[in-house]
Amino acid sequence: MSDDHLHDDELTRPLEGAQAASTAEGGTSPAVGRDEWVARHGERAVSRAGALGVLEQRLRTVPWFAWLALLVAAVALLPVGFESGYVRRVAFDTVVYMLLALGLNIVVGWGGLFDLGYIAFYGIGAYAYAMLSSSQFDVHLPSIVSIPLIVVLGAVVGLLVGLPSRRLSGDYLAIVTLFFFQLFIVLSTNGDDVFGKNITGGSNGIGGVEAAVDPLSFFGWELPQINSDGSFNVAYLYVAIAVFAIVFVALRFVNLSRTGRAWRSLREDPLAAEMMGMPVNWLKLMAFSFGAAVAALTGTIFASLNAGVFPQTFQFPLLITAYAMVILGGAGSMAGVAFGAIIVNVLLEVLREPGDARYIFYVAVVAGLFAIFRLSVKLAVVLGGTLVLGFAVHVVVGAISGRAVEGATNGGGWLADAAGAWVVIPTSLGAWAPISYVALVVVVLWITTLHGWWRIAVLVPTLYLAAFVWENVMLAKPEPTRYILLGAILVTLMVARPEGLLGEKRVEIV
Amino acid sequence: MDEFIQQTINGLTLGSVYALIALGYSLVYGVLKLLNFAHGDVYMVGAFIGFGMIEWLGFRGDAGAWEPIVSTWFVLAIVLLVAMAGTAGLGVAIERFAYRPLRNAPRIAPLISALGVSFFIAYSMQLMFGAQQRDYNAFGIDNGKLFLEGFNIGNVRVPLLRVIIIASAFVLMIVLWLLVTRTRTGKAMRATSFDREAAAMMGIDIDRVIVFTFVLGSALAGAAGVMFALRAPASVTMGFIAGLKGFTAAVIGGIGSIPGAMGGGLILGLAEAYTQGYVSSKWSDLFVFVILIGFMLFRPQGLFGKADINKV
Numbered sequence: 001m002s003d004d005h006l007h008d009d010e011l012t013r014p015l016e017g018a019q020a021a022s023t024a025e026g027g028t029s030p031a032v033g034r035d036e037w038v039a040r041h042g043e044r045a046v047s048r049a050g051a052l053g054v055l056e057q058r059l060r061t062v063p064w065f066a067w068l069a070l071l072v073a074a075v076a077l078l079p080v081g082f083e084s085g086y087v088r089r090v091a092f093d094t095v096v097y098m099l100l101a102l103g104l105n106i107v108v109g110w111g112g113l114f115d116l117g118y119i120a121f122y123g124i125g126a127y128a129y130a131m132l133s134s135s136q137f138d139v140h141l142p143s144i145v146s147i148p149l150i151v152v153l154g155a156v157v158g159l160l161v162g163l164p165s166r167r168l169s170g171d172y173l174a175i176v177t178l179f180f181f182q183l184f185i186v187l188s189t190n191g192d193d194v195f196g197k198n199i200t201g202g203s204n205g206i207g208g209v210e211a212a213v214d215p216l217s218f219f220g221w222e223l224p225q226i227n228s229d230g231s232f233n234v235a236y237l238y239v240a241i242a243v244f245a246i247v248f249v250a251l252r253f254v255n256l257s258r259t260g261r262a263w264r265s266l267r268e269d270p271l272a273a274e275m276m277g278m279p280v281n282w283l284k285l286m287a288f289s290f291g292a293a294v295a296a297l298t299g300t301i302f303a304s305l306n307a308g309v310f311p312q313t314f315q316f317p318l319l320i321t322a323y324a325m326v327i328l329g330g331a332g333s334m335a336g337v338a339f340g341a342i343i344v345n346v347l348l349e350v351l352r353e354p355g356d357a358r359y360i361f362y363v364a365v366v367a368g369l370f371a372i373f374r375l376s377v378k379l380a381v382v383l384g385g386t387l388v389l390g391f392a393v394h395v396v397v398g399a400i401s402g403r404a405v406e407g408a409t410n411g412g413g414w415l416a417d418a419a420g421a422w423v424v425i426p427t428s429l430g431a432w433a434p435i436s437y438v439a440l441v442v443v444v445l446w447i448t449t450l451h452g453w454w455r456i457a458v459l460v461p462t463l464y465l466a467a468f469v470w471e472n473v474m475l476a477k478p479e480p481t482r483y484i485l486l487g488a489i490l491v492t493l494m495v496a497r498p499e500g501l502l503g504e505k506r507v508e509i510v
Numbered sequence: 511m512d513e514f515i516q517q518t519i520n521g522l523t524l525g526s527v528y529a530l531i532a533l534g535y536s537l538v539y540g541v542l543k544l545l546n547f548a549h550g551d552v553y554m555v556g557a558f559i560g561f562g563m564i565e566w567l568g569f570r571g572d573a574g575a576w577e578p579i580v581s582t583w584f585v586l587a588i589v590l591l592v593a594m595a596g597t598a599g600l601g602v603a604i605e606r607f608a609y610r611p612l613r614n615a616p617r618i619a620p621l622i623s624a625l626g627v628s629f630f631i632a633y634s635m636q637l638m639f640g641a642q643q644r645d646y647n648a649f650g651i652d653n654g655k656l657f658l659e660g661f662n663i664g665n666v667r668v669p670l671l672r673v674i675i676i677a678s679a680f681v682l683m684i685v686l687w688l689l690v691t692r693t694r695t696g697k698a699m700r701a702t703s704f705d706r707e708a709a710a711m712m713g714i715d716i717d718r719v720i721v722f723t724f725v726l727g728s729a730l731a732g733a734a735g736v737m738f739a740l741r742a743p744a745s746v747t748m749g750f751i752a753g754l755k756g757f758t759a760a761v762i763g764g765i766g767s768i769p770g771a772m773g774g775g776l777i778l779g780l781a782e783a784y785t786q787g788y789v790s791s792k793w794s795d796l797f798v799f800v801i802l803i804g805f806m807l808f809r810p811q812g813l814f815g816k817a818d819i820n821k822v
Binding site: 108114172174175186316320327445473479483486495 | 544633636793802806810
């Protein structure tokens with residue numbers, strides 16, 4: 001999906017008010033909240049030669065709703081191709097994450113507000129659904145009633161949390177929202193004993209046999225969470241993608257409205273926006289409120305499928321995951337953040353299984369090298385050098401100590417066998433695990449300061465060291481590895497490509 | 511009364527740890543106007559370096575028992591110094607690779623980067639050392655005498671260790687105070703935090719000042735990590751909440767102010783200890799957060815700080 005079309009018609013769209021905009025072809029109509037030089041970087045970039053350039057040109061002309069329809073169709077047809085409940089369930093989770101990313105994009109991408117309490121709204125939506133439609137308090141509202149109620153509740157709580165944002169900016173806002181998140185965590189974890197009353201179920205959450213959460217129900221028509229054979233009910237996938245499509249279209253209209261433009265000008269320069277007479281405080285509150293409402297809605301879908309809510313879900317790692325999705329896809333671009341959500345969730349899912357995670361690593365390394373060196377002598381030198389070095393090291397180390405190469409690889413498959421013959425895999429690593437990991441981090445940081453052939457000379461052993469650490473240390477522990485990668489993605493993107501994959505480049509004008 | 515004395519001592523110990531963390535936050539915020547989310551994780555790394563050093567130094571002699579070849583006090587001093595040096599290095603690396611490239615980026619960029627660094631460090635430690643808790647006490651340092659011996663105030667036993675923690679925290683703070691107020695580099699730091707561009711025009715090497723700030727702040731966090739771990743088990747997740755509390759302390763005192771960070775840390779430590787002692791330990795975190803949000807809303811400049819005027 002590309003958001004470029006969206007920007008095109010924004011550029012040529014006549015502005016309300018006194019400004020008469022020229023809609024002429026390539027005209028220089030003024031647009032609010034963006035730098036003209038930056039805004040038109042696309043026009044200069046299209047001169048890319050070759051088939052890729054033509055393809056890019058063609059893709060630009062595909063309208064946004066075609067992309068959305070394509071996505072919806074792909075998700076809707078997914079159950080036809082995949083019988084496995086696991087794949088369907090992952091697809092459902094991905095759509096939930098896409099919704100989550102859309103909501104966070106309103107606050108961070110459009111409003112430019114650093115909201116670290118976002119997951120709390122998601123949690124509030126989920127908990128509210130679990131309280132309004134479960135045996136916890138014996139309230140069983142039908143979804144058609146409870147979901148709108150919860151969306152409004154989310155918006156109101158968002159408004160309340162956003163209130164401090166009237167006085168606070170930047171870092172202070174981040175910390176107040178982060179504390180709100182902590183407040184939510186403390187309350188949800190300890191809420192089983194509020195003056196002797198059980199409200200949130202504490203660390204056991206709400207759910208299970210005695211407080212099962214109702215499935216979604218519309219006009220007396222219930223969607224059971226699991227099929228009779230205990231597998232994932234694919235109807236939830238359809239509900240999720242339908243909700244995604246509706247939210248996407250609605251937010252697109254919001255983005256193109258006066259409010260959407262005002263948000264972007266707020267993001268670019270709050271002071272200038274205020275000088276222009278924009279109701280800055282109100283805009284911030286609205287951004288918070290919209291984001292919170294989307295998060296709460298997402299929470300209801302999540303809670304209804306899982307038939308329960310547990311405080312362990314709504315923790316800090318989920319916040320980082322949501323940020324990684326938005327930043328990776330490109331903050332500010334709806335298509336981008338949805339794309340980012342797909343990538344991040346699929347990546348995290350694949351990393352669970354060492355056999356699959358291995359493919360991700362080697363493909364990513366080779367693809368990364370291609371992106372850096374293109375097809376050149378240097379690429380051949382690096383790839384060939386690394387391969388030769390690997391076999392040489394394997395032979396030498398094996399000759400010195402047999403045990404050093406006799407360890408078993410994590411997971412199976414032909415690539416595991418190949419890696420076992422190439423990478424040194426000792427039977428036990430002991431203190432070498434932290435040493436090699438720290439060495440890898442240090443060398444990778446060091447490489448970023450090198451240039452030319454020096455960089456290549458260091459790169460070859462580094463790649464081998466990376467493979468060593470990956471095979472021996474990281475594959476064995478998927479849980480920290482997943483989150484290490486998310487953290488690294490955030491830092492790397494911020495330093496190297498802050499606009500993400502599909503975002504729009506921004507230039508700070510001083 | 512005994513309860514009160516006991517909780518006061520707890521509060522002071524906790525508070526001096528918070529104060530050390532808060533100082534790091536305050537210094538970095540003063541110079542860079544950046545909320546260094548990774549600071550809490552630097553503190554956690556300090557605790558782990560300390561753990562490794564105690565293990566390494568203590569088991570030099572006989573295999574089974576913790577018997578360093580030098581006196582326990584000397585070991586503790588070395589542990590503290592090594593942890594401070596290690597975290598100082600970590601702080602410099604974080605600044606060099608995660609913050610310096612973003613110095614002229616939009617305000618939100620270094621914050622997101624800081625979040626990523628924090629996550630990266632915490633889970634890297636988990637990858638290397640596992641999620642289990644590390645207890646310095648498990649070594650039987652000095653046959654546990656360090657944790658028991660001391661003197662009495664009324665009926666309350668005050669372990670010597672507590673006194674040492676509080677005293678060394680105060681020594682570090684005084685050293686920092688002298689560094690910032692009495693040396694040329696300290697003067698450069700104050701000038702930079704007052705107005706970075708003007709300081710640069712006056713010939714101050716901003717990069718050097720910022721690196722120095724990270725060295726100081728991170729070393730203090732490392733010391734705090736060791737001190738905390740001397741009385742409670744350390745784990746890879748301890749950095750996040752400690753970072754939040756250190757920041758709270760800095761805000762209570764007035765961010766950017768050194769005496770403010772010390773006072774804020776002690777106030778926060780005492781408040782937390784009294785809540786744990788008299789109300790409920792379950793809700794003590796809640797209490798801390800409510801204090802912070804109250805300060806944020808009604809007195810964002812803190813107790814000792816000056817109101818910030820937004821310059822255009």
